[in-house]
Amino acid sequence: MGLPQPRLPPPALPTGPAVVGCRPELRGQSRPLLSATGLCHFATLVLALLVLLEPLGQVDTRKTVKAWCEVHPRACYSVFFLMPPPPQVGVGRPLSQALRFRGQGSQKQHQVCRDRRLETSSTNCPPEKTTAWVRLPHRMDSVQKQDLRRPKIHGAARVAPYQPPTLASLQRLLWAHRAATLTHINEVWPNLFLGDAYAARDKNKLIQLGITHIVNAAAGKFQVDTGVKFYRGMPLEYYGIEADDNPFFDLSVYFLPVARYIRTALSVPQGRVLVHCAMGVSRSATLVLAFLMICENMTLVEAIKVVQAHRDICPNSGFLQQLQVLDNRLGRETGRL
Known part of the structure; x- marks a missing residue:
């Protein structure tokens, strides 16, 4: 039959200059535990900042790409197509809606460029066919495959001229x-x-x-x-x-x-x-x-x-x-x- 163990009083904290200035609620905790708690709080703050800054970074990226495309309109279509969908295109929306949104964006960009060409007589605007290819990228792939299947006239071997026999x-x-x-x-x-x-x-x-x-x-x-x-x-x-x-x-x-x-x-x-x-x-x-x-x-x-x-x-x-x-x-x- 075991006897109950007597409850011992908590150990007394050391006195002296080492504990001067310590907070009373942290006097019973060790230094390794304090360091781990601080790192956890810091990592949580960093993740929260990244989550908050991600939409802002996407907005800034879109603004930068849009400004660059105004200077180089012919080279920006692949960039627009590869960019992630905007926030209003959710995960649950079908692919046709996403493609329709991108087509509308390219049409707006083409309309702005066409108006600017009328004003400044510029020739850097993409043609209508380019906008159609951005709207339906699979058509571009099929056309490229057909071009590869076409015979290369300039690269074909020429028939040797007739050589009179000896x-x-x-x-x-x-x-x-x-x-x-x-x-x-x-x-x-x-x-x-x-x-x-x-x-x-x-x-x-x-x-x-x-x-x-x-x-x-x-x-x-x-x-x-x-x-x-x-x-x-x-x-x-x-x-x-x-x-x-x-x-x-x-x-x-x-x-x-x-x-x-x-x-x-x-x-x-x-x-x-x-x-x-x-x-x-x-x-x-x-x-x-x-x-x-x-x-x-x-x-x-x-x-x-x-x-x-x-x-x-x-x-x-x-x-x-x-x-x-x-x-x-x-x-x-x-x-x-």
């Missing part, structure tokens, strides 16, 4: 795509046939194919001597050229006349043309290439590829050089070079 490149092209077999006659272009002397003398084959015009690039007594008398009684026309399969023979003088003759013959209803020589690979092939270049607006390389897709051809080096000259001249006339 003689060596033409010979490689002719030898690289040689056909395995060689027939007597082939249709290398719609209603345009390329063949040899055997096909030119086969009247039954000519009637079967419906040939209406013949161009003989090896006419002459000692070459493919057919002529008008050979085709007498057949419904076809004859055009003969006495050309030699020689690199030094100038076949270019016949390029334009033969091209016109072939074009006229193909323009006739059901017109079909046969161009031939002895083998159908050099002289007649050169004339067909010249026709495609002059009348069909092809380059020399394109014409060779078109004909090679149906028949093996091999013009001699002199004829290739003459075709190169024709290719350069047509390129300058058509703006290709």
